[in-house]
Amino acid sequence: MSYPIGIVTINHLRPRVLHLWLASIKRLRKDMGVYIPAIVVSGEEDKALCADYEVTHMTQPNKPVSLKWNEGFQYMRMPFMAVEYVMILGSDDIISTELYRNILEETGKGTDLIGVNALWFYAGDGAYRGKTVRLNGQRLLAPAKTISAKVLDNINWVICPTEKNWGMDAIMDQAIKPYWQTRVFVDGVVVDVKTKTNLNSWNIWGHRLPTVDSNLFYNILSVEEKKILDSL
Numbered sequence: 001m002s003y004p005i006g007i008v009t010i011n012h013l014r015p016r017v018l019h020l021w022l023a024s025i026k027r028l029r030k031d032m033g034v035y036i037p038a039i040v041v042s043g044e045e046d047k048a049l050c051a052d053y054e055v056t057h058m059t060q061p062n063k064p065v066s067l068k069w070n071e072g073f074q075y076m077r078m079p080f081m082a083v084e085y086v087m088i089l090g091s092d093d094i095i096s097t098e099l100y101r102n103i104l105e106e107t108g109k110g111t112d113l114i115g116v117n118a119l120w121f122y123a124g125d126g127a128y129r130g131k132t133v134r135l136n137g138q139r140l141l142a143p144a145k146t147i148s149a150k151v152l153d154n155i156n157w158v159i160c161p162t163e164k165n166w167g168m169d170a171i172m173d174q175a176i177k178p179y180w181q182t183r184v185f186v187d188g189v190v191v192d193v194k195t196k197t198n199l200n201s202w203n204i205w206g207h208r209l210p211t212v213d214s215n216l217f218y219n220i221l222s223v224e225e226k227k228i229l230d231s232l
Contacts, residue, residue, distance in 0.1 A: 003037050004107050005100075005146065006083035008072035011042035011091040012062045014197050017124070018046060020228045022053040024094045027222040031097040032104075037083065039075050040091065041068040066160035066168060077157040085114070085146050088172070092193045093143040096220035099188020103146050112180035114146040120191040121205045122217055124232040128202055132191070132217055133209035140183065142169040143190045147176060154179040191217045195232060 007025065011018045018040065025038050039056040040046055050057035058075060060068045069088075076083045085107050089095065099116070106114045117137045123129050135141075147159075155161070160171050194202040218226065 002082035002084060003035075004083070004104060005036065005085045005087050006076040006081060007036065007038040007087045007089055008069065008076060009038070009040055009089045009091045009093075010065065010068040010072065011040055011046055013043070013045075014091060014195070015046065015049065016228070016232050017092045017193060017195055017197070018042075019049060020094065020193065020225060020232070021089070021091050022049065022055055023222065023225045023228055025055055026053055027225060028095075028097055028100050030222075032100065036100075037076070037081060039072050041072045042091075063165055064163035065165045066163055066171065069160050069168060069172070070158055073152065073157045073159045077152070084149050086149075086152065087144060087146040089143060090192065092195070092198065094191045094193060094217075094220070094225070095144055096189040098220075099144060099186065099190060102186035102188050103144065106184055106186060107146070107148075110148070111182045111184050112148050112151050113140065113176070113183040114186060115140040115144050116188065116190055117141060117185045118190075119143060120189060120212065120217060121202070121209065122191050122193050122214065123202045123206060124193045124195040124229065126196060126202060128206055130214055131206065132212050132214040133206060134212045135205065135209055140185065142172075143192060144188075145172075147180075151176050151179045189216060189220050191220075193229075193232075
């Protein structure tokens with residue numbers, strides 16, 4: 001059996017945000033009516049929560065961070081998974097079911113690289129809690145970037161060939177750049193939920209980008225996700 005898309009994320013000491021992410025995978029599976037394989041690569045402390053949501057967990061030290069991504073991709077490469085594409089999400093990135101559907105449609109066309117050029121940032125706690133801003137870009141952004149197996153085969157599914165703790169998106173882009181030929185941007189919502197434990201705090205983006213209606217985010221969430229979001 002093969003799956004059209006496998007989803008990989010990594011996490012480090014952010015259990016509440018990861019809880020929200022796991023609930024979003026549950027929503028995607030329910031809305032799509034199919035099992036969507038997903039893996040979290042993080043510390044042992046996340047194992048039980050992942051099991052509750054039937055999401056694979058792999059324990060890996062946090063440094064170097066790049067190896068955590070490699071482990072997730074190698075898992076998706078296994079013959080019993082045989083995924084046709086891998087989607088990259090941060091453990092604080094929440095996508096709409098519409099976005100997943102649009103990406104899935106493009107996988108059926110054999111597109112090498114699929115993703116978005118717009119991203120929402122949501123303040124999950126602190127003084128700006130509930131505020132949402134939007135980044136419009138010209139390039140394929142990191143969250144929800146979806147790469148075909150035929151591209152990954154060229155790099156033996158080693159998405160981060162150097163051991164680093166930062167700059168993962170640039171490293172991944174350089175690794176696959178020689179091998180993809182077709183790329184497409186699709187519509188749909190992807191939200192980076194910022195909290196005090198984020199590597200990149202709300203202050204980096206919150207005052208530089210235009211504010212948008214937070215209902216654009218709330219409306220994609222399940223009841224369970226909204227309850228978790230309220231508890232952050």
